[in-house]
Amino acid sequence: DAGVTQTPRHEVAEKGQTIILKCEPVSGHNDLFWYRQTKIQGLELLSYFRSKSLMEDGGAFKDRFKAEMLNSSFSTLKIQPTEPKDSAVYLCASSLRDSGEQYFGPGTRLTVL
């Protein structure tokens, strides 16, 4: 079975641009998570979906970050407009409902100039 797929693996953006990151969860998983990872802050939750419904979002990320579940097998994370402080690795993860056990994708490394 395929794991979590994330595209692109690397993204370079100019300040003020709009970027869209993509994620395909493990087939059959109900829960999908977006995280931002930095060396200083570690893993920070951006959004958590269950069967396309938004269950939880990271309060600090509401203004420029928007995650969507377009269908049960595809999600996007839009950052608009980007700022240099958004430079980080963005991780997508999925899990079966209530299992708690998350399967992570390889991440997208975003650099904002």
Place this chain on the structure above:
Amino acid sequence: GDSVTQTEGPVTLSEGTSLTVNCSYETKQYPTLFWYVQYPGEGPQLLFKVPKANEKGSNRGFEATYNKEATSFHLQKASVQESDSAVYYCALSVNNNNAPRFGAGTKLSVKP
């Protein structure tokens, strides 16, 4: 709210020495506890999980005991290898429609 606190890194060890990464958690519910490992350039992957208090989980020579009384889940390995160099995350999950909670991560470097 629920939270996890773990040993602040980085931790540097020589091959063959023992490892302990402390993990403490806070929750009013009955969590499942996890250890994840993340190698460079990859996402975190599950090392093992323990759903019940007083039980032990283990994988690849690592182990941890779910201690409900002490609210701890310390990761141990008797003899580390250079290939164990990675970031280790302790996490908890409860069935309350909230996302799992992760610790800050502990970076381990093992020198040959």
